[in-house]
Amino acid sequence: MVGRLEVRDLVVGYGPDLPPVLDKLSFTVEKSQRVGIVGRIGAGKSSLTLTPFRFLEAREGTITINGIDVSHLKLQNLCSRLVIISQDLVLFSGTVRRNLDLFGVYTDAELRAAWQKVHLIPGSKNYPTETTSTLDSSTAQEAKFNIFESLSARVSEGGLDFSQGQWQLFCLARSVVDKATDALIQRSIQQDFSESTLLVVAHRLATVAEFNNIFVMGDGKAVEFGTPRDLIGKKGAFWRMVCTSGDKEALEKTIFGGEM
Template identity: 45%
Template sequence: MPESIKRSPVFEQLESLLSGLPTIRACNKSHAFINRMYSKIDDHARCVWHLWLFNRWLGIRFALLGAVFTLIVASFAVYSPGVSASLAGLALSFSLEFTQSVFWVLRRYADVEMDMNSLERISEFCAIPTEPSDGKVPPAHWPSSGQIEIRDLMVGYSADSPPVLRGVSFACDSGSRVGIVGRTGAGKSSLTLALFRFLEARSGSIFIGGLDISTLALRELRERIAIIPQHPVLWLGTIRSNLDPFGAYDDTQLKDALERVHLSELVTPMDASSEDGEAYASGSPIPSHSCTLSMQVSESGLNLSLGQRQLVCLARALLSQPKILIMDEATSAVDMDTDAIVQRSIRSELKNCTLIVIAHKLSTVIDLDKIVVLEAGQVVEMGAPKELWEKGGMFSEMVKQSGERNLLEKLT
């Protein structure tokens, strides 16, 4: 196996170890990961050893072949009566150079062949099917309302895999608040991917604001709908650049967005561009009272807690005032009290926004207008929380099995 192929797992393992070092130490698995790293290094060293062993093997045989070739040329020069001494010396010198040239040509050819692994990988990436960029551009005011209608939607992750959504149908009125619940594997996140056309529908359709999203340009579709994902996405920069990457809002609006998600403690008179602020970007925990909009955010926001990252993403979504907002476990890493405050803020600030909440915590969706219960990719129940509770179906069973049963029963 080429040495370059065995080199990649070593770097991949090192990167994984560096990013997951606290978890590895907490689980006391350092010895297991050290042994795994040693195994990958041994595999790479074994390939390097055989590579240079083959080079030496090739060098010895070429040296023997060159000696035989030089002997033949010398014999021909000695036994040919018409060859002068100067011509014989020239022939011998060229014979020696010819042997070395052939050897290095073969060495370079082998090196190029091994280095072509990188080109092979690039070619494989280039052959991956890309998302279609065509489609019609919706009107500038679309979606003027947050009405969503899903009709007999069937979605799968690949052409040869079974569908994960099987004939899902329901509608969301403009400005309504809809919760999507279900057990693990029911198809909640798959429905989110289908709304953004990360998964194309095998059959059925999704209408947003009266338009079939399968006919729209992907960029236009994804720019008009806001989402707060379960795993928050932050990038290297400042709090300001993460909230407003295109510079469309002023500082007053940014601070107001932070206050609405109850991260106003990030806004203080202290200048986070100072030396202390730079130190926080290296990955150390951030004191909540010493951060401003100019505070540096490290790669992937690792110098913020997971809950803070989710709240920053929530503030970024609130800035755009979308007509449709999808929350996929957006507050899963936030404590119960903060979650309740944030939920009230969302409901008060986005009154004309259609809110779709995908959650495992039933307390997050118990006060919404409608609950859609998914099971095995199908809609098994749909209605108001109180109606589903009194009906005694799957939603009622989920409430009874929840650790928040007493609270949920009071809210319903």
């Protein structure tokens, strides 16, 4: 989205008889600003990102982009001008390695360590380094029983090879690996979306520590909204999240630079 986003007294629910998931939200995002949306599970973060697309219609309040009420736009015109990048895990046809390490920045040992951490493969086995997709007969036989035994094993589109339990563990392993890809995400945001107005649901504070503003949500309501520096200074909800993140020093260094 390129433009000014203004949300006023927004109330949204998933059904007419269900309680609101967003309750009287009001905030403004200026053109080309980046806003990080943070909060606990169930705070309403994902619901908020759906509302500009009108996937969820407003019960009350308004959403305007460059002064135009989105409820007055045809859905085709609206959706052609907005982009949403889903946080959900997407699996595609290819190798196990490719699905776990999209950017190709990790070694075989590092990827297998992620599998071992979530118990998709035993932690005591030694695996040969795979530089090609060719497997010897013993490794290929093992892969029939556990696809994660080989990083070169094939994955069908949508992950149809996996049981529900394996899918959940794959998601967990991806999150282990993703912690080290925040720098790549930040680089992409800075280079490819520098002129765009961004709302980013952040599961790691490091992803949004350099953003223009942080929007802290709780129970569908606005808890705090402001610059990272201002919110740290208030020692409120965002400050408490920083303190309990496990990366307090690194986050403060990013937010304040060398001024602390």
